[in-house]
Amino acid sequence: MASVGECPAPVPVKDKKLLEVKLGELPSWILMRDFSPSGIFGAFQRGYYRYYNKYINVKKGSISGITMVLACYVLFSYSFSYKHLNTYHLAFLTSEHERLRKYH
Amino acid sequence: MNENLFASFIAPTILGLPAAVLIILFPPLLIPTSKYLINNRLITTQQWLIKLTSKQMMTMHNTKGRTWSLMLVSLITFIATTNLLGLLPYSFTPTTQLSMNLAMAIPLWAGAVIMGFRSKIKNALAHFLPQGTPTPLIPMLVIIETISLLIQPMALAVRLTANITAGHLLMHLIGSATLAMSTINLPSTLIIFTILILLTILEIAVALIQAYVFTLLVSLYLHDNT
Numbered sequence: 001m002a003s004v005g006e007c008p009a010p011v012p013v014k015d016k017k018l019l020e021v022k023l024g025e026l027p028s029w030i031l032m033r034d035f036s037p038s039g040i041f042g043a044f045q046r047g048y049y050r051y052y053n054k055y056i057n058v059k060k061g062s063i064s065g066i067t068m069v070l071a072c073y074v075l076f077s078y079s080f081s082y083k084h085l086n087t088y089h090l091a092f093l094t095s096e097h098e099r100l101r102k103y104h
Numbered sequence: 105m106n107e108n109l110f111a112s113f114i115a116p117t118i119l120g121l122p123a124a125v126l127i128i129l130f131p132p133l134l135i136p137t138s139k140y141l142i143n144n145r146l147i148t149t150q151q152w153l154i155k156l157t158s159k160q161m162m163t164m165h166n167t168k169g170r171t172w173s174l175m176l177v178s179l180i181t182f183i184a185t186t187n188l189l190g191l192l193p194y195s196f197t198p199t200t201q202l203s204m205n206l207a208m209a210i211p212l213w214a215g216a217v218i219m220g221f222r223s224k225i226k227n228a229l230a231h232f233l234p235q236g237t238p239t240p241l242i243p244m245l246v247i248i249e250t251i252s253l254l255i256q257p258m259a260l261a262v263r264l265t266a267n268i269t270a271g272h273l274l275m276h277l278i279g280s281a282t283l284a285m286s287t288i289n290l291p292s293t294l295i296i297f298t299i300l301i302l303l304t305i306l307e308i309a310v311a312l313i314q315a316y317v318f319t320l321l322v323s324l325y326l327h328d329n330t
């Protein structure tokens with residue numbers, strides 16, 4: 001007996017969104033995605049417009065729409081310089097970052 | 105400490121690939137386009153600012169010079185957003201790299217000068233000798249004017265690089281001085297912190313002003329040559 005809400009004709013795995021894919025089907029779902037350059041570009045475009053239409057392209061957009069982007073940019077740049085901030089220098093030249101890390 | 109200080113100016117790489125390209129491509133994401141007359145707040149403020157600056161900048165040019173207006177407005181927008189984004193912590197500012205500023209300055213200057221030489225060659229050559237110079241001084245003055253013409257792109261690039269780099273370095277130094285003094289002597293920490301705040305305000309101003317100066321000079325060279 002079909003449970004409530006289950007549609008009778010099964011949807012092919014390729015067209016499902018990520019949250020609807022069952023765990024067992026995950027590898028085949030990943031392999032079926034479009035990883036060509038135009039596919040990746042399309043994914044970036046969709047992601048950009050999803051964010052844009054939700055936070056910026058509204059009647060009374062606030063400053064948080066753009067500060068979220070800048071905060072992500074700061075975190076991204078931090079992850080880039082993480083390796084350098086943790087390089088070992090001579091004892092009296094330790095950076096503040098290393099000192100703070102040591103005591104946490 | 106020397107390596108620590110200049111480390112923020114190293115171009116970032118992912119596995120040896122220049123990630124600086126990604127960082128240079130980031131500012132356009134903050135400037136959306138629109139096909140409507142009435143837009144959201146972000147686009148409205150940006151369009152208002154662009155209209156303000158373009159009117160201010162392009163009134164002094166004739167019709168031929170105004171064909172450069174798209175180039176100059178996008179130039180000032182790019183330099184201003186890149187400099188302002190560089191004020192965020194841990195970010196990389198592409199305009200601190202002399203290579204990029206040279207790449208911006210030399211083609212623009214060369215374009216303006218070559219355009220001047222092609223269209224009105226007598227007017228362009230006349231710039232080499234200011235009016236009313238005494239006759240014995242003429243050879244030397246022509247040499248000096250030629251050198252000052254040839255040094256314009258270098259000056260454009262080095263001016264932008266040096267200003268932004270010096271500002272970032274000063275902020276690093278005073279910031280680390282504040283941190284160091286916080287454990288030793290509290291009143292002087294407050295003084296140094298005030299200096300840091302003033303310096304940050306100055307840096308915001310410098311970021312905008314440098315963009316303006318760069319663009320203004322390019323448009324001046326354009327004006328001379330159209």
